[in-house]
Amino acid sequence: MNLTLKVWRQKNPSDKGGFKTYKLSGISADMSFLEMLDVLNEDLSEKGEDPVHFDHDCREGICGMCSLYINGQPHGPHQTTTCQLHMRSFRDGDTITIEPWRASAFPIVKDLVVDRSSFDRIIQSGGFVSVNTGGVPDANEIPIPKVIADESFDAATCIGCGACVAACKNASAMLFVSAKISQLALLPQGKVEKKERAEKMVAQMDKEGFGACTNTGACSAECPKEIKLSNIARMNREYFSASLSTENV
Amino acid sequence: MKLDSKIPSGPLAEKWTRHKFNVKLVNPANKRKYEIIVVGTGLAGASAAASLAELGYNVKAFCFQDSPRRAHSIAAQGGINAAKNYQNDGDSVFRLFYDTIKGGDYRSREGNVYRLAEVSVNIIDQCVAQGVPFAREYGGLLANRSFGGAQVSRTFYARGQTGQQLLLGAYSALSRQVANGKVKLFPRTEMMDVVVVDGKARGIVTRNLITGAIESHSAHAVLLCTGGYGNVFFLSTNAMGSNVTAAWRAHKKGAFFSNPCYTQIHPTCIPVSGDHQSKLTLMSESLRNDGRVWVPKTKEMAEKLRKKEIAPKDIKEEDRDYYLETKYPSFGNLVPRDVASRNAKYVCDEGRGVNETGEAVFLDFRDAIKRDGEDAVKGKYGNLFDMYEKITGENPYQTPMMIYPAVHYTMGGLWVDYNLMTTVPGLYALGEANFSDHGANRLGASALMQGLADGYFVAPYTVGDYLASLPYEKIPEDHAEFKKSEEEVKARVQKLLSVNGTKTVDHFHKKLGKIMWNHCGMARNAAGLTKAKEMIQSLKEEFWSNVKVLGTGEELNLSLEKAHRVADFLELGELMVDDALHRNESCGGHFRDEYQTPEGEALRDDENFAYVAAWEYKGEGKEEALHKEDLVFENVKLTQRSYK
Numbered sequence: 102m103n104l105t106l107k108v109w110r111q112k113n114p115s116d117k118g119g120f121k122t123y124k125l126s127g128i129s130a131d132m133s134f135l136e137m138l139d140v141l142n143e144d145l146s147e148k149g150e151d152p153v154h155f156d157h158d159c160r161e162g163i164c165g166m167c168s169l170y171i172n173g174q175p176h177g178p179h180q181t182t183t184c185q186l187h188m189r190s191f192r193d194g195d196t197i198t199i200e201p202w203r204a205s206a207f208p209i210v211k212d213l214v215v216d217r218s219s220f221d222r223i224i225q226s227g228g229f230v231s232v233n234t235g236g237v238p239d240a241n242e243i244p245i246p247k248v249i250a251d252e253s254f255d256a257a258t259c260i261g262c263g264a265c266v267a268a269c270k271n272a273s274a275m276l277f278v279s280a281k282i283s284q285l286a287l288l289p290q291g292k293v294e295k296k297e298r299a300e301k302m303v304a305q306m307d308k309e310g311f312g313a314c315t316n317t318g319a320c321s322a323e324c325p326k327e328i329k330l331s332n333i334a335r336m337n338r339e340y341f342s343a344s345l346s347t348e349n350v
Numbered sequence: 351m352k353l354d355s356k357i358p359s360g361p362l363a364e365k366w367t368r369h370k371f372n373v374k375l376v377n378p379a380n381k382r383k384y385e386i387i388v389v390g391t392g393l394a395g396a397s398a399a400a401s402l403a404e405l406g407y408n409v410k411a412f413c414f415q416d417s418p419r420r421a422h423s424i425a426a427q428g429g430i431n432a433a434k435n436y437q438n439d440g441d442s443v444f445r446l447f448y449d450t451i452k453g454g455d456y457r458s459r460e461g462n463v464y465r466l467a468e469v470s471v472n473i474i475d476q477c478v479a480q481g482v483p484f485a486r487e488y489g490g491l492l493a494n495r496s497f498g499g500a501q502v503s504r505t506f507y508a509r510g511q512t513g514q515q516l517l518l519g520a521y522s523a524l525s526r527q528v529a530n531g532k533v534k535l536f537p538r539t540e541m542m543d544v545v546v547v548d549g550k551a552r553g554i555v556t557r558n559l560i561t562g563a564i565e566s567h568s569a570h571a572v573l574l575c576t577g578g579y580g581n582v583f584f585l586s587t588n589a590m591g592s593n594v595t596a597a598w599r600a601h602k603k604g605a606f607f608s609n610p611c612y613t614q615i616h617p618t619c620i621p622v623s624g625d626h627q628s629k630l631t632l633m634s635e636s637l638r639n640d641g642r643v644w645v646p647k648t649k650e651m652a653e654k655l656r657k658k659e660i661a662p663k664d665i666k667e668e669d670r671d672y673y674l675e676t677k678y679p680s681f682g683n684l685v686p687r688d689v690a691s692r693n694a695k696y697v698c699d700e701g702r703g704v705n706e707t708g709e710a711v712f713l714d715f716r717d718a719i720k721r722d723g724e725d726a727v728k729g730k731y732g733n734l735f736d737m738y739e740k741i742t743g744e745n746p747y748q749t750p751m752m753i754y755p756a757v758h759y760t761m762g763g764l765w766v767d768y769n770l771m772t773t774v775p776g777l778y779a780l781g782e783a784n785f786s787d788h789g790a791n792r793l794g795a796s797a798l799m800q801g802l803a804d805g806y807f808v809a810p811y812t813v814g815d816y817l818a819s820l821p822y823e824k825i826p827e828d829h830a831e832f833k834k835s836e837e838e839v840k841a842r843v844q845k846l847l848s849v850n851g852t853k854t855v856d857h858f859h860k861k862l863g864k865i866m867w868n869h870c871g872m873a874r875n876a877a878g879l880t881k882a883k884e885m886i887q888s889l890k891e892e893f894w895s896n897v898k899v900l901g902t903g904e905e906l907n908l909s910l911e912k913a914h915r916v917a918d919f920l921e922l923g924e925l926m927v928d929d930a931l932h933r934n935e936s937c938g939g940h941f942r943d944e945y946q947t948p949e950g951e952a953l954r955d956d957e958n959f960a961y962v963a964a965w966e967y968k969g970e971g972k973e974e975a976l977h978k979e980d981l982v983f984e985n986v987k988l989t990q991r992s993y994k
Binding site: 112113129131132133135136139140143146147149150151152154156157158159160161162163164165166179181185187189210211214216217218220221224225226228229230231232233234235237238239240241243244245246247250251253254257258260261284285288290291 | 397400401404415416417418419420421422424425434436472474475476477478479480481483484485486487488489490491492508509511513514515518521522523525526528529535537560587589590591623624626627628629631632737740741743806807810854856898900901905906908909
């Protein structure tokens with residue numbers, strides 16, 4: 102395949118940045134999107150040009166490190182991570198535009214690399230069950246109906262990639278935050294702290310500068326792990342009931 | 351130097367309990383006076399950092415990724431073993447211990463392995479309490495499955511994403527301690543050196559991957575939880591960033607490196623599709639519970655498959671060779687990883703491989719779908735099937751999967767004693783970074799168990815024992831040893847940037863990977879290893895005279911990061927070859943062509959090789975010195991592994 106790439110290049114956070122066009126030939130349909138970028142980078146390096154910096158690690162769709170806004174969609178045309186997107190999804194002669202995630206809470210570090218530490222800080226604000234190592238009951242002492250466990254699991258599969266934020270016109274992080282709140286609120290282990298958790302995580306989310314939710318559902322439609330929109334509804338319920346009744350915060 | 355494993359005396363089942371009583375304790379009010387560095391935030395690192403912080407120590411946690419949640423433990427699919435015996439099928443701590451020792455082909459320590467089996471039950475309790483959503487039965491209790499090499503159902507799992515869920519559990523515990531101010535996080539920071547003062551590990555030197563700043567961090571103890579070195583093969587199931595650098599720099603500062611040649615080749619990976627390939631994707635071994643492995647009985651038929659003249663479904667039942675079921679009637683498709691991998695290689699070497707490259711066998715779910723229905727199969731393996739289809743473009747519900755072995759895990763690592771301390775006092779290695787529990791071969795669902803055992807339940811006791819006799823004063827970060835180390839790191843950065851050659855870092859990495867895979871991979875022999883050593887040495891020379899690293903040291907520079915890692919892989923590769931060449935026997939993941947039984951199974955030499963090889967770095971360009979720790983077996987009888 103022959104391709105034209107329009108790639109966002111930005112030297113550092115203070116640089117203005119802009120698109121640069123590259124021509125690529127001899128791309129195999131079996132390559133993953135990131136392997137295609139590897140080819141580009143080998144070419145650039147051989148020519149003595151700075152390779153395109155992008156985040157990636159596991160390349161099997163689970164670490165959440167790869168990002169990329171491809172032709173106006175986070176992770177490209179399919180509901181998957183960029184590392185699991187293959188070139189067979191494109192056609193010979195295509196022009197592909199590649200941008201970083203765009204959100205003020207995800208500042209650009211270099212080229213396509215952004216800083217998502219705001220997600221870590223949201224988890225630090227309450228995305229856990231407060232138990233120390235040791236001194237916990239036997240695992241089977243807390244029976245959990247399979248349906249509930251499965252629903253909690255669905256929310257727990259979030260990989261923290263940030264596609265939901267990139268997809269949202271308001272750069273809202275509601276899907277990410279609600280997934281963690283739902284996972285723990287559904288389980289007996291997490292119920293104890295659910296009110297405090299909802300209030301603290303929402304407060305941190307706002308502090309980081311993520312936008313509000315207008316229920317368009319773009320986040321869920323683009324989520325590579327298919328986190329459901331119903332989590333946001335559950336989060337809102339948890340948050341409102343917490344603010345009506347809580348003694349905390 | 352005499353290696354002392356410090357295995358406590360007394361009966362096997364009481365060793366850990368006695369040891370826990372005998373270790374020195376640090377008064378709760380004094381714990382805050384100590385600082386501990388944890389490098390790596392995977393299962394071992396995150397669990398250790400969280401647990402130590404909960405106890406009251408001050409912890410600094412480092413990872414090269416943008417967040418601790420990205421560590422490669424996240425990619426483990428299948429499950430985690432624990433001797434809970436919830437299924438009433440005869441499991442016990444002793445049986446898990448026995449299976450693990452036997453699975454490791456009798457090349458691990460009894461004491462360590464027993465402790466691992468013993469604390470396995472606590473891990474499950476801990477993870478459930480954190481909110482890890484393990485699979486459950488309709489009655490609400492935890493579900494189990496059996497897993498490669500085991501005849502009991504002791505594996506706990508979370509669909510095909512067990513590693514993810516366990517890591518997120520540990521990450522949440524770590525995050526809680528960050529919020530409490532007990533852990534300070536340093537993401538996008540790579541460890542470049544261990545600083546040793548008066549014979550003790552007293553800190554590390556790091557490179558900030560965003561700014562390039564070289565910085566010193568002083569502490570009372572350093573824990574390396576930096577994973578394995580499978581990426582020495584270039585193609586492996588490891589993440590792109592997984593590397594040996596931290597462990598290797600520690601090795602050069604005096605930590606012995608053990609059994610580097612013990613590498614695990616995983617039997618169920620998606621086959622290589624071309625030269626562009628950057629990594630290999632594992633399909634969880636749990637698939638072997640229901641999938642049947644086969645190739646055509648004849649070469650001719652395999653050739654037709656390769657040319658796509660016929661489809662797998664055109665091959666009649668009597669023309670299929672379910673070679674694992676035939677050769678190993680009692681274990682069948684569930685034989686341990688090394689056995690399954692080697693047999694795949696044999697049938698492909700015979701010309702019966704089924705894809706274009708001739709390096710693939712079938713893993714077929716036709717019978718499972720017929721027996722249990724598509725929904726049941728989907729429930730168990732849905733996400734794995736989806737992943738397979740995304741990568742290959744083929745639907746495994748309709749046509750059999752194709753698989754081939756790939757490098758997956760490294761049993762070797764830094765030598766540690768029973769306390770997980772390396773040969774450098776105050777320097778610990780946890781999880782895959784150490785060598786201790788898996789012997790020559792790791793059983794499925796044991797890596798998650800070991801990482802969490804070390805981090806949650808072992809290090810918090812043993813590190814305290816060491817700290818208790820250490821003064822509170824920290825070594826200042828402007829101490830001569832820190833400065834010296836910083837200068838060395840800076841000089842190395844400059845050296846890499848100034849070569850200004852013509853070949854990219856990846857060029858060298860790929861070349862090294864090919865040498866390792868061809869000569870130090872699934873099967874090795876003396877001639878090949880001798881040749882490999884020469885090839886690596888000349889590749890290393892070429893690297894330092896002709897590598898091209900662009901950009902500067904003061905910015906985010908991916909090729910510079912990679913160059914550091916590949917330079918260390920080049921040195922490690924040579925040691926792996928030395929280790930494989932000196933071990934004149936076959937055991938577990940180390941298979942020497944010269945040493946096999948008439949049936950083609952690994953032939954151990956317990957008389958001469960029942961020891962841990964521990965290599966000591968002797969300086970640039972010098973041969974490393976071999977030390978031996980004899981393995982003593984008091985509770986198991988060494989037998990020839992048989993899965994017939």
